Amino acid sequence: MTRKRRIGWAVNWAVSCLLLAAQPASARPVAPTPTQLLADSLRQLPRWPLARQQALSQTRLLPGSPLVPVAQDWVSRRGQGLARDVYWNLEMALGRYYIDANQPSKAVRQLLTLRQQCGTDSARSSLANMWLCYSYLNLGQVERSIPFGHEAIRWFPRTTPAPHNRQDIYTILAGAAVDVGNRALQEHYLLKCLALDEASGVPQDIGMAYLLLVNPALDQRRYALAHQRLDSARRYLRPLRDDGIFVLERQITARLAIAEHRYRAAEGVLRATYPLMRSRPVWEGEVLKLLVPALVGQHRYQEALVHQQRLAELQFGTFEATAHRQAQELQEAYAANEREREIARQRQRIGHLQAQEQLQAAQYSRRLAWLGAAVLAGALLLTLAGGWWAARQRRLRAEREERLRNRIATDLHDDVGTLLARVTMQADLLRQQAPAAEGPALDRLLANARAAAGTMRDIVWGIDTQADAVSALLDRMREHLDQSAAAAGLNTHLAVSGLADEQPLASELRQHLFLVFKEAVTNAVRHAHATDLWVTLAWAPHELCLEVRDNGRPAAPPAAGRQSSGLGLRSMRQRAQALDGTLQAAPGPEGFIVRLVVPLKVGTSMTVARAAR
Incomplete structure (x- = not known):
């Protein structure tokens, strides 16, 4: 590059920078966020390689994310142009999104559809059954939740899923056992979770398993076992710094203290969570549920009443949110039901048209079958007639050959045989009457005549049909x-x-x-x-x-200089x-x-x- 060109390029670059800086902020192009870029990639899913498609389809869909409408659009179009595994991944991701968005009814519909489609895919079927169990549990339908959990367990041995999936299903089934009041079954599933966690070797998972096992021990009033499990949980969870785990450990410790009538100790444990429980209403409500009986046990009714009123406000707000969510789900379910009815009517019309078309096709096929049968019958008759004619011609030819052979044999026997017999008799008479000098010649003549007669008899015998x-x-x-x-x-x-x-x-x-x-x-x-x-x-x-x-x-070899004719x-x-x-x-x-x-x-x-x- 010459010096003049380098100077021109530098001047153009400087002018461009100045113009861009002078441009107002509203007119400048805004760089897309990574989530928007991911949404664009998901929207253009078929253009990517299969491995990239599977990775995009397994992206976690969070509430408010621009990926959600794109995934819903693909599912509404039934994944046209996508591979089957990619479409199933999108359906699974959408079902998980409805669970995260606290819309269990939509999650149930989406996961039931996925479960029906991927019946032979044991890994996806197990996951679909697991999240169906969780969704029905959120809807309060425990009777329908547990069979799906058992179905998920039944599918797990056929595959090698991630260990945490198996732990999740056991945890969900333990929650279902709590709702039906079966504490022994809850402890059974939690022990299975503990065994899997110990096999994986993750301290946090092992500590959480021990922490959850404290509740069934408390419900069964096995306080020594509850203390033992709580100590084991603290040993694994102490190095961790997680607010949620800390609040849960404090709640379970307070519950154990209340069960042992150590109300002041329970209050002290719960007050340690005050700086954290205000950040989340759920934590605050759970802490207040334990703090009220701890204060009542100390006869501090005024403070207990204040906390009870706060708990009622939280529960009322939660009730309103739940009621609003349920009303919204009912409205969406009604709209979906109307769409399904309209689709059913359209399918009925299409089925009626298809039935008419099939009837016409059946009539055409029947006529075509009759025509084909007639053609086949004609061809069969022609084949049979041709076979009969060919067999008749072969029989007539065989009869002609047999008559010809019999006539040749008769002519040879009557004419040539008689002539040879006469020659033999004359040669025999000449041999008897001839002098001795002519004997050898007549002997050869007689032998040749007899040989000719024998050969002729062999020929006649060979062509005679009676033989x-x-x-x-x-x-x-x-x-x-x-x-x-x-x-x-x-x-x-x-x-x-x-x-x-x-x-x-x-x-x-x-x-x-x-x-x-x-x-x-x-x-x-x-x-x-x-x-x-x-x-x-x-x-x-x-x-x-x-x-x-x-x-x-064996015969002797031929003499030297002579060869056997053979x-x-x-x-x-x-x-x-x-x-x-x-x-x-x-x-x-x-x-x-x-x-x-x-x-x-x-x-x-x-x-x-x-x-x-």
Whole structure:
């Protein structure tokens, strides 16, 4: 900044100060007080962070404070735009304000509303019940006060509130016990307060608890216990310098002296409070209530009469204030009742309109439901018709396939089978009539003809619909065992488990099973050098298992330079893959084992369940 600019800035600042000083005091802006700033912050509550909102909503509302109308405005609008906890804090603060302002009827209405809203919030419910107990006690309705106090105690164990809250509720219940004349119950609650105070370790709280416990001991004429508790209270309260505690201690000491007929000592104790009791009418009235009997006990009736007249004036003034307050509360209650009636009438009109709207909506919904039911019924009928048509087409297709398979099987058996039989017979005749030189060629021709006839029979059997049963498969397996294994000198054993003869079996599954069985038996006859052959066909809940096992020795490895074709094993694996099954072919503990496992998948055309449907 240059020197010229600094000089200009200083001159402007000096002129501004002079103008401000010359301005009249009434025209100068007045700085807002901290309470007004707090009221503005409370008025603009939603703009602050949540933590700041909670802190502002928990501010104590004192009589005459500008915060009160702001809180009342928020509560009248039911906390629109505020968080639930913040709104509840405002309601609690407003209820406490009505208690401090000596308006217990308003406090009861406000706290009952809060208690209904925060029923699941145990901490706030306990506090609301505690202040309801205190408010009803101020209204003189002890019967309604005590249940709320018990309710507050019941809610306290669910939370961890501040210890002083628990002490407050016990103190309030002790006051209620005094009003109903139950001194033992009063002492019970005050002892609970003492236990909590001793746990907290605050000397003032412990001293006050002992001081309050003197009264039930006096009422029960246990003077030794009263002196003991009074001495304990003085031990804790002596270091403190509080006027209210001093006056209360003097009153209780005077009451104990009067109960023991030590009237002069009681008068001396009460006169020590004279410099303080004039500052508060409440203290003066309480002191005079004890001073009059102390003077009467000394037969100083003239002085007692003067103090009694002063006490009557104080009580009359208190009565007028109470009557005025009660009249004001009744007037406010009447206005609130009228507003509630008007609100109830408006709600009734709104309810009538809503009922009409709901009736119209119900009629519309009923019509819409009928239309939806009709559409649904039509869709269901179309679905059923489509399903029936699809089932009919599948049945017709199956029937056509069955007729086609039967015709192919019949044509193959009648035409090709007859032709192969004729070729076999001619080859057999030629073999009988031919010279020995042509014998090997004719033997091969005869063997090929018979093999072709057997293959043709296998094909015909595989596509024949009359053979779609377990019995046909078993018959075919027994026949093959007799023609191949038994003819080769092997002892054959066929075992069946879980299958009935009349049980249907899909043609593709039946054909693959038989061809795998046939290849396994052929390999055992040719290569195993076995004496026994075991065949097992078992049906488990989720699989069909075919096992061919012999007791022969494994085949020798192929000679050097030669490789085994393995066509039989490859074909068996391909058939297993076609059935989505697994094939295991390996030497066992004794001989060779071929095991085929076919999973029974519901919905496939190769399962027993599908064939049965």
